[in-house]
Amino acid sequence: MKLGLNLVGNGAHGGGWRMPDAHVGAGMDIRLWKQIARGAEAAKFHFMFMADGIAVRSSAKDEAQLSYDSRIDVFEPLTVMAALSAVTERMGYLASISTTYNEPYHVARKLASLDHVSEGRIGWNVVTSWSEQEALNFGRDSHLEHGLRYKRAEEFVDVVFALWNSWEDDAFIRDKATGQYFDPSKLHIPHHRGEHFTVRGPLNAARPVQGFPVIAQAGSSGPGQALAGRIAEIVYTMQKSRADAAAFYASVKSGFANHGRHAEHSLVMPGIMPIMGRTMQEARDRAEQLQELIHPQLGLAALIPSFGDLTGYDLDDPVPPPLADTNSVKSAHERLAKQLAGKTITIRELIHQRSASGHHVMVGTPQSIADEMEDWFVHHGCDGWNILPPYYPVPVQEVFDWLVPELQRRGLFHTSYEGTTLRDNLGLARPVHPAAR
Ligand SMILES: Cc1cc2nc3c(=O)[nH]c(=O)nc-3n(C[C@H](O)[C@H](O)[C@H](O)COP(=O)(O)O)c2cc1C
Structure with missing residues (x-):
């Protein structure tokens, strides 16, 4: 393994x-x-x-x-x-x-x-x-929506891969005798124009x-x-x-x-x-x-994306129903909602269960x-x-x-x-x- x-x-x-x-x-x-x-x-x-x-x-x-x-x-x-x-x-x-x-x-x-x-x-x-x-550190008021994030990610990785392929492995011939530093036939300029990015390249x-x-x-x-x-x-x-x-x-x-x-x-x-x-x-x-x-405050903060603010509750109260959706980690939210369906556990128990970030x-x-x-x-x-x-x-x-x-x-x-x-x-x-x- x-x-x-x-x-x-x-x-x-x-x-x-x-x-x-x-x-x-x-x-x-x-x-x-x-x-x-x-x-x-x-x-x-x-x-x-x-x-x-x-x-x-x-x-x-x-x-x-x-x-x-x-x-x-x-x-x-x-x-x-x-x-x-x-x-x-x-x-x-x-x-x-x-x-x-x-x-x-x-x-x-x-x-x-x-x-x-x-x-x-x-x-x-x-x-x-x-x-x-x-989002707030990069000129946005809210986080980009989940589906859009993945569309951008798909294009992003394609551009990065194209940049890494700018030069073939043996492109840099560094020929002192002729003075030619690289073989131009082994340079591949990405010239990328897409929905999210315009990147000419090549990578330096x-x-x-x-x-x-x-x-x-x-x-x-x-x-x-x-x-x-x-x-x-x-x-x-x-x-x-x-x-x-x-x-x-x-x-x-x-x-x-x-x-x-x-x-x-x-x-x-x-x-x-x-x-x-x-x-x-x-x-x-x-x-x-x-x-x-x-600390209970730390535990309550971690539950906000899936439940909203539970400040008014006692830690030994049962967990209320989760929110319908989240724009955070969707897969984790869905798993949690499934795990809780039909069960009664207290807020304290849930905080303990989630102590390892899921x-x-x-x-x-x-x-x-x-x-x-x-x-x-x-x-x-x-x-x-x-x-x-x-x-x-x-x-x-x-x-x-x-x-x-x-x-x-x-x-x-x-x-x-x-x-x-x-x-x-x-x-x-x-x-x-x-x-x-
Ligand atoms: C195991 C795991 C580790 C992750 N690590 C990070 C991380 O280090 N930084 C980050 O910004 N997002 C991280 N994410 C979030 C994902 O990149 C993604 O934004 C988020 O999970 C929503 O995607 P999903 O609904 O497809 O899981 C992680 C997600 C998972 C499931």
Whole structure:
């Protein structure tokens, strides 16, 4: 199985940063991140994954409610990836970059440059953004509508791919004798004119080391899966049960056929938050302590996109019916509405259930968690996992020291890197330049 380490702010669990052994200020401590990157490489992780948004993202109703959120001060992913790639040799780095609040030329250039800086260890998680706050930073009053975001995303990736193909791999002949720097027959100027973008090109960077950086995609709605079917080599997803994961896996993999792709051209990697202990009791105690540290204001803010403002309610009141629709993460909203149908649970219980931003939480020993990971994996629920540690650094180190050796002992996880690039290590083919096909 493939493994990614997904680092979110000060930890993916809302109560994590308040744990007694949590490193306060972890989110922007570069020394800690370098230490984690080196540790992840020693443990043979395939990549580190940086989720991102271009705003202080929260659904909080005001600044007072926002002040309980620890996902505020975070690194810009591309700059931190450049720093981390300089202190590692094999670790891959994947970042979320929005197609809604960027221009394709910027993204093509930065990723091409980083792929050279890291010598072929970069990936792009193509996201369309989910937060209203990003719109407010980019001259809009509200977030672009879900369907439109995906239309823009489809064109955006085509422009980026065309820019990466501006130069064939051997275009730069740099012939000192003749004075000719590149072979003009190997230059392909995109001349793109579309509904959303007009981009002449070419890119002022050589073709990326990996041909294209590895492409990931994280939207799970209908248009999200359609985009994934066309371009994704890693599909990042939230799945709560083996059955749902297997259904999603089958649906994503069968979607490839429409685009002339094969199932093995991509890896489906759901997120999981392991909360571990040496014994079941220790793990349960840690999980309980984490839940108690979620401030109610933080919990209520997270429910706003699906329920509106629940301030007037008691936390032990039953959850009211969800809103009819959301312009945020549609797939997550629909899953939540389905999960709640016909059930009565309290607001407090729901806050606890959603403590991992909707990802699946596995509470247990390294052995019991490895059992569950193996079970999903062998039953075609996934090709690997994006692991979201609840806080830093202790639970990250325990993943390296306890969980990874258990997976390796079972023959489920590699014990050495297969090659030098992220593509080599993930077993993904390097895209051939269209002119060389
Ligand atoms: C597992 C997962 C991870 C995501 N990560 C990000 C992210 O890091 N940044 C971002 O702006 N959007 C992220 N998104 C949001 C998607 O890009 C998309 O905007 C949103 O999910 C709506 O698409 P959907 O309804 O197709 O899921 C993520 C979505 C999922 C399901």
